[in-house]
Amino acid sequence: MNIQISERLKKIASFVPEGSVLADIGSDHALLPIFLAAQEQIASAIAGEVNEGPYRASCQNVRQHGLGKVIDVRLGNGLSVVQQGEASCITIAGMGGSLICTILEEGKDKLKGVQRLVLQPNVGEEQVRIWLLKNGWYLEHETILEEDQKIYEILIARPAISADELRLNYPVTATLSHQLTLTKEELLLFGPYLVREHSEVFLNKWAGELRKLGRVMDNMANSASAESIEKRKRFEEHYKRLKEVWTCLQKEQPSSNYSKNGSPSL
Structure with missing residues (x-):
């Protein structure tokens, strides 16, 4: 059948x-x-x-x-x-x-x-x-x-x-082969197996997440309230860390589309 x-x-x-x-x-x-x-x-x-x-x-x-x-x-x-x-x-x-x-x-x-x-x-x-x-x-x-x-x-x-x-x-911290150390919370976010394999599809997903996060921060820039400024600061810290992890993992993917064209527009 x-x-x-x-x-x-x-x-x-x-x-x-x-x-x-x-x-x-x-x-x-x-x-x-x-x-x-x-x-x-x-x-x-x-x-x-x-x-x-x-x-x-x-x-x-x-x-x-x-x-x-x-x-x-x-x-x-x-x-x-x-x-x-x-x-x-x-x-x-x-x-x-x-x-x-x-x-x-x-x-x-x-x-x-x-x-x-x-x-x-x-x-x-x-x-x-x-x-x-x-x-x-x-x-x-x-x-x-x-x-x-x-x-x-x-x-x-x-x-x-x-x-x-x-x-x-989910150990308290995990050091990957490229000496990148992730916290337990980051392993829960990325996935302990997926982040170690960091396939092209995985990198593609997180490049997209970074772009979405960047758009959210751009929209927040229009507000001058103390609450919005503090929230944007937290988003910026999160964005910076995600991009740091993504960049480190991407460097080990010479066959990926990203490595051919450089860093995507994030």
């Missing part, structure tokens, strides 16, 4: 362990469970939808592919569609980091017995990392990709064995 899905979903699918019982929350026509079931990569799946329209669309899609015995489409909010101990892997993709954190927090009791989380926030990745750290989930891996001029980060986590193991994810 040939199922066509986006490169983003294919990458997410690659992190779902073979033989998993999958719970895909916010399933979007059940595309991910259908793809995995068609590949016989999962034992079964729950496709969760919070709204009636997407729920019906997912049900129809599952029926059309003849996978009703493998995929159970359920209507409900977040992890309310899952019973405790029912799923071994949970995927939540295509929504903001804040919403992903809310879903995980409100369904925390449903996470007992889950062996892997595969999370793809569209924004607010730092919030997701903070939630994982505070709630005893060890970040095993991260990856970043670009598709249709959009950049996506995927975070893969499992229950931590101990508090000491969690500290390995």
Whole structure:
């Protein structure tokens, strides 16, 4: 069965362990469970939808592919569609980091017995990392990709064995190979694996973030209030540090577009 899905979903699918019982929350026509079931990569799946329209669309899609015995489409909010101990892997993709954190927090009791989380926030990745750290989930891996001029980060986590193991994810400071020292807070912002790999896509993302931050500061320059001046000062300090990190990492990317053309217009 040939199922066509986006490169983003294919990458997410690659992190779902073979033989998993999958719970895909916010399933979007059940595309991910259908793809995995068609590949016989999962034992079964729950496709969760919070709204009636997407729920019906997912049900129809599952029926059309003849996978009703493998995929159970359920209507409900977040992890309310899952019973405790029912799923071994949970995927939540295509929504903001804040919403992903809310879903995980409100369904925390449903996470007992889950062996892997595969999370793809569209924004607010730092919030997701903070939630994982505070709630005893060890970040095993991260990856970043670009598709249709959009950049996506995927975070893969499992229950931590101990508090000491969690500290390995985010030490108080971390010195990278190029002698750049980052704080724990900076590792949460950039991603401990992504910043070490600092791929071209990663650099592209942070060049864009610097440009956006620069525009915000330009807009703030029009206000002379004490509050705005103080806020702009904080933004400038943040901008300066981000650019310092970006510049240091970019120097190690001789094959990137940035190194060919010099520093982007930030």
